[in-house]
Amino acid sequence: MVDRSPSIVVVGAGVAGLAAAKKLKEYGFNDVTVLEAAENVGGRVATATLGNACVDTGAQYIHGTSEKNPVYCLLKGLLNQLPEMGEEAFYNNKGHKVNANFARRAYEHGESFIYHRGSGNSGKSLGEHYAVKTQGVIERLQEDEKARMQSVFALVGKDMLIDIGASDLHRISLDSWQYYIDMGDSVNITGFMYQLVDLLKEDFPKDRLLLKREVRTIKWDGSFPSPQNEASPEGKVRQYPVCIVCEDGEEILADHVIVTVSLGCLKAQASDLFIPSLPTEKIEVINKLCFGNIAKIFLAYEEAFWENDVGSISFIYEDDTPASISTNKMQWLKSMQSFSVLRPKERFGNVLIGWCPGEIADLVETMTDNELSAAVTDHLKMFFGPSANIPQPKSILCTKWRSNKFIKGSYTFLPVGVDGQVMDTLAQPLEGSQFPDAHLQVMFAGEATMKTLYGTVQGALLSGHREADRLAAHYKDAVASTSASMDKHV
Numbered sequence: 001m002v003d004r005s006p007s008i009v010v011v012g013a014g015v016a017g018l019a020a021a022k023k024l025k026e027y028g029f030n031d032v033t034v035l036e037a038a039e040n041v042g043g044r045v046a047t048a049t050l051g052n053a054c055v056d057t058g059a060q061y062i063h064g065t066s067e068k069n070p071v072y073c074l075l076k077g078l079l080n081q082l083p084e085m086g087e088e089a090f091y092n093n094k095g096h097k098v099n100a101n102f103a104r105r106a107y108e109h110g111e112s113f114i115y116h117r118g119s120g121n122s123g124k125s126l127g128e129h130y131a132v133k134t135q136g137v138i139e140r141l142q143e144d145e146k147a148r149m150q151s152v153f154a155l156v157g158k159d160m161l162i163d164i165g166a167s168d169l170h171r172i173s174l175d176s177w178q179y180y181i182d183m184g185d186s187v188n189i190t191g192f193m194y195q196l197v198d199l200l201k202e203d204f205p206k207d208r209l210l211l212k213r214e215v216r217t218i219k220w221d222g223s224f225p226s227p228q229n230e231a232s233p234e235g236k237v238r239q240y241p242v243c244i245v246c247e248d249g250e251e252i253l254a255d256h257v258i259v260t261v262s263l264g265c266l267k268a269q270a271s272d273l274f275i276p277s278l279p280t281e282k283i284e285v286i287n288k289l290c291f292g293n294i295a296k297i298f299l300a301y302e303e304a305f306w307e308n309d310v311g312s313i314s315f316i317y318e319d320d321t322p323a324s325i326s327t328n329k330m331q332w333l334k335s336m337q338s339f340s341v342l343r344p345k346e347r348f349g350n351v352l353i354g355w356c357p358g359e360i361a362d363l364v365e366t367m368t369d370n371e372l373s374a375a376v377t378d379h380l381k382m383f384f385g386p387s388a389n390i391p392q393p394k395s396i397l398c399t400k401w402r403s404n405k406f407i408k409g410s411y412t413f414l415p416v417g418v419d420g421q422v423m424d425t426l427a428q429p430l431e432g433s434q435f436p437d438a439h440l441q442v443m444f445a446g447e448a449t450m451k452t453l454y455g456t457v458q459g460a461l462l463s464g465h466r467e468a469d470r471l472a473a474h475y476k477d478a479v480a481s482t483s484a485s486m487d488k489h490v
C-alpha cells in the first residue's frame, strides 16, 4: 500500500480505457492520467464525415438490448430516434432478384446451425460443423432445390466471416462463444455510437486526457525516483514501480498502469513495449489469439438505385456451397455479398455500406478510391442486372483498421484449438518481484481480455470497469468513503 494517492496511468482512450478512467474517478482516485496515441479518443468506436452526415467507421451495433448491457443502459435514450430497419433484398449473380421469403427462410435455417452449436466441441471448427449440418439438410432436398438452398447457406457462412472478421470458417473454433453472456438482440444504432465515447469522457478532467501521446515503453518492476521537487515534506524521495516512456521521450511515473491497447498492437509490439518483457504465458496467449479485420466501404450516390423500403441487400452466388467458406484474394469481390443501406435517407443521403471480411478487408484497404469505386460498380451491375442503371458513387470511404498503426485490425477471434480461458491469462495483472508491496503494477483491459464478451463494445467497457474495481478492492480503505456512490453508476 502506498502512503499517498496512487498514481494511475491508463494507456489508450478507447472504450476500455475511458471506462476504466471514469470509474477510477468515481471511486475517488484523483491521480489518474490517460495517454492516447491517436488524435481522437474512442479507438474502435469512431466516426467520419460523409457528405453532411456522421457515419460510424467502427462499432455501430449494440449487441444486447437488455439491462445487463451497460452500453445499452447508457444509450437506450437514443433508441426511439432509430429508423425502421427496412426490408431485406436478395439478388443472384445472374442479375435476378431472388424471392425474399424463400431466401429469408433459408437464411434463418442456415443461421440456426451457427447459433446452435452444442457443447464439448473442443478442437472442432465452425466451418466443419456448418458443412456437416447444412449437408444434412441438402441431402434431403429435391435435386432442383439443392443448389438454391446451398447458395443461401453459403451466404450465411460468408456473412459469419464478416461478423468474426476472419477469412476461413474452418479456422474458427466451434467453441468460440462457450463462455459468452447473451445480453439479448442486437440493434443497429448507426450514427449514434460515438455518443458513448462522449458520455464516458464527459466528467474526466481534460488536462489528464492526453492525446497524441504514444507510449513507446512500459518499464515495470523497478524503482523510479520522482524528481526532487516532488519529495515529501520530510524530504523523502518517492519511488514508483512503473515508468511509462512516451514516443517523444517524456517519462511518466506510476504505481499502476492499465494497458488497453488492442490485441493487434500487443501482437506487433508486446516484445518491445514492456521492460522487463511479459511473462512467457502471456506472450503465448497473445500469439495464439487471432485479431481479425473487417472493412466497411461507404458508397454515397446522388440517387438511390435500390427500392425505398430496402434496409439490406445480399448477393447470392448460385454456384456457392457451404462446404468451404473461405475468402480468395483473387476473387475478392465474391466476399462482398452484403450491403446495408444507411437509414434514414433524410439524415444520411443515399449511402450503402459494403462489408468485407478478413484478408479481403486487408486487401481493399490498400486500393485507391477509384479502383474500389470501379470494381464495386461492376459488381453491383452484375447482381442488379442489365436493366438497372448503376452509377459510380459520388464519394467513397473505406475504413482502414488493419493499417491503423494504433489498432491493427478489428477485433479478436478464437482459432481452432484455443480455449477462451486464455483471455483470463491475458487479463492477469503483473506483480513485481523486486518490491513485494508494489502490487498490480501492470494491468490489462480491452475487449481481448474478456472471454465472456470479446469483440464487443460492452466487453471493452466492462474490462475497464473490472480493472478499476480491482484497484478499488486493493485500496478499499482509501476509497471506502466514495464507494457507496459507485453502485449508482454503470
Ligand SMILES: Cc1cc2nc3c(=O)[nH]c(=O)nc-3n(C[C@H](O)[C@H](O)[C@H](O)COP(=O)(O)OP(=O)(O)OC[C@H]3O[C@@H](n4cnc5c(N)ncnc54)[C@H](O)[C@@H]3O)c2cc1C
Pocket: 011, 012, 013, 014, 015, 016, 017, 035, 036, 037, 038, 041, 042, 043, 044, 045, 057, 058, 059, 060, 061, 062, 063, 213, 214, 215, 216, 260, 261, 262, 265, 294, 295, 296, 399, 401, 406, 407, 409, 410, 411, 445, 446, 447, 448, 454, 455, 456, 457, 458, 459, 460
Ligand atoms: C469496423 C468495426 C466494427 C465493429 N462493430 C462493432 C459493433 O457493431 N458492436 C460492438 O459491440 N463492437 C463492434 N466492434 C468492436 C468494438 O469496437 C471493440 O471491441 C471496442 O471498441 C474495443 O475497445 P478497446 O478499448 O478494447 O480497444 P480500442 O478501441 O482499440 O482502444 C485502444 C486505444 O489504445 C490506443 N493506443 C494504441 N497503442 C497505443 C500506444 N502505444 N500508446 C497510447 N495509446 C495507444 C488506440 O489509439 C486506441 O484508442 C467493431 C470494431 C470494428 C473495428
